[in-house]
Amino acid sequence: MVNPVAPRCPQCGSPVTDESATLIRHSYGSPVVWNESWWQQPPRCFACGFELQSDVTVKTGHSSPVQEGHSQIQIQPGVSLAWTFLDYLDYCPFIEIQISRTFAAESGGLAQQERIRLTPEEWQAIAAQLQGPLQPLVHQQSWWIDTT
Numbered sequence: 001m002v003n004p005v006a007p008r009c010p011q012c013g014s015p016v017t018d019e020s021a022t023l024i025r026h027s028y029g030s031p032v033v034w035n036e037s038w039w040q041q042p043p044r045c046f047a048c049g050f051e052l053q054s055d056v057t058v059k060t061g062h063s064s065p066v067q068e069g070h071s072q073i074q075i076q077p078g079v080s081l082a083w084t085f086l087d088y089l090d091y092c093p094f095i096e097i098q099i100s101r102t103f104a105a106e107s108g109g110l111a112q113q114e115r116i117r118l119t120p121e122e123w124q125a126i127a128a129q130l131q132g133p134l135q136p137l138v139h140q141q142s143w144w145i146d147t148t
């Protein structure tokens, strides 16, 4: 089910996209979605310009005795295209998270750079698990051992 109505901006309360501009009908009854303009434009609120992407830094990850570790986290929307049938081009939105860490781990651990793209439904499922039955995972703590 496609919802052509844009959600409200968390900053100003107006719809985040100009709904009249999204009422472009495509061939063969293709649906009209409020976020179609994000395919080619930065994700900003149409009314107030609020950026619907973020760049935050948190103290986390590996640390050394002389430098505390941190992660820079960038979150932004994107669109994935796939030919899923003969002449059927499917546009699937995703939310991309890129992380840059102060320190990398040994192989198989936390990398210095990470990038993951998941659909909104996948992110919602993950958030529901981490806010529900898997909540203790969010409260894990780091520890260290001095080997000298």
Ligand SMILES: [Zn+2]
Residues within 6 Å of the ligand: 009, 010, 011, 012, 013, 014, 045, 046, 047, 048, 049, 050
């Ligand atoms: Zn706004």
